[in-house]
Amino acid sequence: MKQAIIIGATSGLGEAVARQLIGEGWRVGIAGRREHRLEALQREYGRDRVAYRVMDVMLPSATEALDALLEEVSAPDVLLYATGIGRQNPDLEEQMEIRTVQTNCEGMVRIVDHFINYVKRTPRYDTKHRAHIAVITSVAGTMGIGQAPAYSATKSMQSAYLVALSQLIRMRRLPITVGDIRPGFVATEILNPEKHYPMLMTAQSAARHIVRSLKRRQRITIFDWRYRLLVGFWRLIPRWLWERLTMVKN
Ligand SMILES: NC(=O)c1ccc[n+]([C@@H]2O[C@H](COP(=O)([O-])OP(=O)(O)OC[C@H]3O[C@@H](n4cnc5c(N)ncnc54)[C@H](OP(=O)(O)O)[C@@H]3O)[C@@H](O)[C@H]2O)c1
Numbered sequence: 267m268k269q270a271i272i273i274g275a276t277s278g279l280g281e282a283v284a285r286q287l288i289g290e291g292w293r294v295g296i297a298g299r300r301e302h303r304l305e306a307l308q309r310e311y312g313r314d315r316v317a318y319r320v321m322d323v324m325l326p327s328a329t330e331a332l333d334a335l336l337e338e339v340s341a342p343d344v345l346l347y348a349t350g351i352g353r354q355n356p357d358l359e360e361q362m363e364i365r366t367v368q369t370n371c372e373g374m375v376r377i378v379d380h381f382i383n384y385v386k387r388t389p390r391y392d393t394k395h396r397a398h399i400a401v402i403t404s405v406a407g408t409m410g411i412g413q414a415p416a417y418s419a420t421k422s423m424q425s426a427y428l429v430a431l432s433q434l435i436r437m438r439r440l441p442i443t444v445g446d447i448r449p450g451f452v453a454t455e456i457l458n459p460e461k462h463y464p465m466l467m468t469a470q471s472a473a474r475h476i477v478r479s480l481k482r483r484q485r486i487t488i489f490d491w492r493y494r495l496l497v498g499f500w501r502l503i504p505r506w507l508w509e510r511l512t513m514v515k516n
Contacts, residue, residue, distance in 0.1 A: 274349030278454030282473035295339035323373030352417030
């Protein structure tokens with residue numbers, strides 16, 4: 267039976283991916299802060315399919331919760347970091363910016379590095395059984411976005427960190443692959459329910475793209491084709507012009 271650990275599985279993309287993997291016969295270890303949601307998923311599918319630990323990635327104790335989860339779901343095939351916060355913050359509410367950095371950057375580094383060190387000391391990983399580490403970043407990491415400075419910048423940092431890790435993993439010949447999953451707008455709790463978002467996808471449809479990416483161990487996944495086109499176009503915009511595109515609100 268294939269196994270995955272999903273950090274940030276109490277709602278949205280993490281939960282949708284967990285459900286899809288369980289539906290395909292996987293065993294999952296899930297984490298997040300809202301225990302009632304973790305417990306509900308375990309109750310729905312049973313303890314043999316779902317293990318959980320309450321975890322706040324902003325706290326150093328998150329690694330203890332991860333270790334406890336790895337006791338139950340040992341040597342998983344996949345570790346997915348689906349945790350993330352962020353919203354438009356043009357007034358630069360400082361605590362919001364700082365919490366976004368802590369959750370998306372500090373939290374990711376804490377969990378991903380701890381897991382890599384776990385893989386290093388776990389003999390069950392070898393060239394035949396490699397771990398795949400994936401992080402849900404965002405197309406928002408392509409450029410700094412004035413309406414959401416911390417969100418877009420933390421997503422960019424996540425992507426750059428994953429590139430660095432994949433090079434380090436090769437240098438050290440570790441049995442690990444790394445994936446950077448960059449969705450566009452998906453209807454989850456992270457979005458403002460009062461706003462309209464273009465090219466919005468459902469969490470279920472996004473989860474199908476994510477699960478495919480995990481199984482194929484894709485390095486970079488941008489979905490769907492409309493976002494691939496958009497990101498390609500964004501990258502061509504010079505900095506002086508980007509600064510002037512003040513109609514970019516989302
Ligand atoms: N939805 C989109 O349009 C979209 C687009 C691009 C990228 N993404 C990215 O996709 C990822 C998942 O977001 P989502 O859309 O699925 O939103 P979501 O429904 O709000 O899910 C966020 C998840 O992160 C967890 N989380 C937040 N802070 C945490 C903390 N301190 N410790 C542990 N877990 C924490 C939440 O669990 P608890 O609150 O229970 O802790 C929840 O499970 C995020 O990184 C987001 O940036 C989303």
